Amino acid sequence: MNSRSWFRLKQNAPKLSMLAYMVLFFIFLLGPILIVVAISFTETEYVAFPPKGFSLRWYERFFEYDAFVDSFIVSVELAIATAVLGVGLGVPAALAVTRGHVPFANTIMTFLLSPLSMPLIVMGFALLFYLSALGFGVSFLSLLIAHTVISLPYVVRTVAGVYRGISPDFEESAAVLGANRLQIFWNITLPMIKPGIFAGMLFAMLISIDNLPISFFFGSADTNTLPVVMLSYLEHQFDPSIAAASCIQLIVAVIGLFIVERIYGLDAMTPAS
Amino acid sequence: MILKRSGITTVSAGVVSPWWIAFTGLFLVVFFVLPIVNNLLNTTELATLAKQRPISFYYHKLFTDPYYIRIVFDTVALSVGVTVICIIIGYPVAMFLVRHSGKWSGFIIFLLIAPLLTSIIMRTFGWRVLFARRGLVNDFLIWADILEKPFMFLNSASSAVVGLVHVLVPFMVLSIASVLRSIDLQLEESARILGASRVKTFLKVTFPLSLDGIGTGFIIVFLLANGSFVTLLLLGGGDLKTLPLLIYQQFTISRDFQFAAAMSNVLLAIAVGCLYLQLRLIRRKGVKGS
Numbered sequence: 066m067n068s069r070s071w072f073r074l075k076q077n078a079p080k081l082s083m084l085a086y087m088v089l090f091f092i093f094l095l096g097p098i099l100i101v102v103a104i105s106f107t108e109t110e111y112v113a114f115p116p117k118g119f120s121l122r123w124y125e126r127f128f129e130y131d132a133f134v135d136s137f138i139v140s141v142e143l144a145i146a147t148a149v150l151g152v153g154l155g156v157p158a159a160l161a162v163t164r165g166h167v168p169f170a171n172t173i174m175t176f177l178l179s180p181l182s183m184p185l186i187v188m189g190f191a192l193l194f195y196l197s198a199l200g201f202g203v204s205f206l207s208l209l210i211a212h213t214v215i216s217l218p219y220v221v222r223t224v225a226g227v228y229r230g231i232s233p234d235f236e237e238s239a240a241v242l243g244a245n246r247l248q249i250f251w252n253i254t255l256p257m258i259k260p261g262i263f264a265g266m267l268f269a270m271l272i273s274i275d276n277l278p279i280s281f282f283f284g285s286a287d288t289n290t291l292p293v294v295m296l297s298y299l300e301h302q303f304d305p306s307i308a309a310a311s312c313i314q315l316i317v318a319v320i321g322l323f324i325v326e327r328i329y330g331l332d333a334m335t336p337a338s
Numbered sequence: 339m340i341l342k343r344s345g346i347t348t349v350s351a352g353v354v355s356p357w358w359i360a361f362t363g364l365f366l367v368v369f370f371v372l373p374i375v376n377n378l379l380n381t382t383e384l385a386t387l388a389k390q391r392p393i394s395f396y397y398h399k400l401f402t403d404p405y406y407i408r409i410v411f412d413t414v415a416l417s418v419g420v421t422v423i424c425i426i427i428g429y430p431v432a433m434f435l436v437r438h439s440g441k442w443s444g445f446i447i448f449l450l451i452a453p454l455l456t457s458i459i460m461r462t463f464g465w466r467v468l469f470a471r472r473g474l475v476n477d478f479l480i481w482a483d484i485l486e487k488p489f490m491f492l493n494s495a496s497s498a499v500v501g502l503v504h505v506l507v508p509f510m511v512l513s514i515a516s517v518l519r520s521i522d523l524q525l526e527e528s529a530r531i532l533g534a535s536r537v538k539t540f541l542k543v544t545f546p547l548s549l550d551g552i553g554t555g556f557i558i559v560f561l562l563a564n565g566s567f568v569t570l571l572l573l574g575g576g577d578l579k580t581l582p583l584l585i586y587q588q589f590t591i592s593r594d595f596q597f598a599a600a601m602s603n604v605l606l607a608i609a610v611g612c613l614y615l616q617l618r619l620i621r622r623k624g625v626k627g628s
Contacts, residue, residue: 080438083430083434083438086430086431086434087431087434087446090427090431091449093504094449094450094453094504094508095449095452095453096464096468097461097464097465097467097468097504098452098456098461098464100467100468101460101461101463101464101467104467112467114467114473114474154361154362154365155362157358157359157361157362158359158362158363160354160358161354161355161356161357161358162359163354164354165354165355165356165357165358165359167356167359168356173359173363175617176363177362177366179370179613180370182561182609182613182616183374183565183609184561184564184565184582184602184605184606184609185565186565186582186586186602186605187374187377187565187585187602187603187605187606187609188370188373188374190377190585190589190598190599190602191374191376191377191602192369192373194373194376194595194599195373195376195377196373198376210369211369213365214365214366214369214370217362217366250354254354275455275457275458277459277568278565278566278567278582281586282589292457292458292459295457295459296459296568296572299459299462299463299572300571300572303466307459307463308460308463311456311457311463314456314460315455315456315457315460318455318456319452319455321455322451322452322455
């Protein structure tokens with residue numbers, strides 16, 4: 066190695082080592098996930114990595130096993146219902162806190178976001194006994210209530226974020242021109258906050274579809290969600306059908322993420338933002 | 339003129355009614371606050387279901403029995419440990435993302451967020467394959483002569499910690515990155531011009547300015563680690579017992595609901611303490627911003 070290229074390497078060393086660190090980091094982050102994707106296509110009877118051959122038999126097994134299919138349907142129905150109820154409750158609250166001259170708006174906002182900070186297992190446990198005492202018991206409705214409580218903060222935050230960025234001038238102009246409250250909301254506000262509502266709905270769905278710490282408290286033949294069934298399956302068996310089930314769930318989530326990215330950008334996904 | 343003026347006053351009173359919050363607020367009070375209060379007071383059928391012991395019996399057990407003191411301690415220690423590891427691993431990633439990623443930043447954010455959408459079961463499954471007795475990790479360590487024979491990673495505290503860090507590190511990276519992004523680069527340039535070395539500039543300028551991001555990340559990761567049980571169940575295999583895992587086991591196996599209620603209240607107290615810290619942090623930021 067001549068002296069010039071040695072010098073160049075030395076100069077680039079910090080950059081190169083940082084690059085190497087990033088590559089290692091993403092191998093750590095994505096490796097375990099990609100391994101599961103690979104395993105889901107294995108031909109073998111058992112979990113094999115690297116997988117042998119290529120087959121869709123474990124996907125077939127997923128769709129043949131009633132517990133998986135039924136719980137997948139429950140999960141999807143629950144996710145959609147959660148998103149709808151979450152938007153119904155979250156949008157008015159987000160609008161009121163942002164621009165409704167609510168007293169103590171900051172404190173109320175903190176309150177609306179506070180379910181994010183509660184340990185989910187505590188909420189699941191507390192809600193199970195509370196809802197049972199109220200007579201809701203272990204039912205789809207109980208699940209819906211519980212999932213709505215935990216996804217509400219995401220809806221509120223995305224909608225409030227979008228609404229804050231919209232100038233009040235539009236609404237005021239409409240008011241000056243004689244539109245009433247309902248007309249203003251329907252024709253001016255709603256179309257402008259639509260991206261926030263849509264993103265909030267998708268977040269609510271993603272939170273709901275992946276939830277386990279709450280759902281498992283409300284498990285029964287009719288109300289088991291896919292993660293609950295997967296957990297109990299995994300506690301007794303270890304075969305590639307869990308890999309296939311994971312991938313099916315992932316496909317649903319990736320489609321959701323892609324739509325959010327197109328509409329809203331990704332920064333809003335994290336509790337940090 | 340008068341008409342117009344009165345119109346404007348109505349407008350400034352708001353197109354959006356403050357009452358729009360009422361129903362949502364009621365919903366949260368009924369289905370979020372009351373259940374937790376109910377759990378604190380322990381007034382439901384719990385008492386009749388279980389062994390009719392006063393709840394104080396269970397708190398007494400939790401805070402005097404060395405076995406349970408150990409579990410409470412381990413719960414907090416695990417959360418703090420996982421959070422610190424996340425800071426150490428995540429900080430350089432956040433730095434790279436903000437300062438060096440250029441046009442790749444969108445792609446890197448995508449790679450950071452994509453794992454958050456995979457189910458926790460998928461990720462634990464992946465680690466179980468990797469950590470298996472004859473899995474990739476053991477194969478590699480033996481090949482590299484670090485180990486002589488396979489190490490039983492599975493069902494040990496170490497694999498649970500790795501699994502938790504894997505799940506939670508993206509939250510840390512994103513929290514730190516959002517604060518790093520807001521740091522004025524001129525401050526660092528000034529320090530460099532005034533003769534500070536790269537390392538000194540980082541330690542005296544960049545790092546202190548990024549503490550807010552570390553603080554936010556700390557709280558998020560701590561809270562999530564504090565409440566997790568799936569990783570501990572499927573990777574730790576009960577080697578490391580924490581409150582959430584014990585609540586799960588009390589609920590599914592022992593069915594001692596009152597004890598589970600007492601434990602969930604202790605877990606809740608830890609979370610509320612953390613939430614209080616978060617509020618103080620936000621308030622401090624608010625003061626700084628103004």
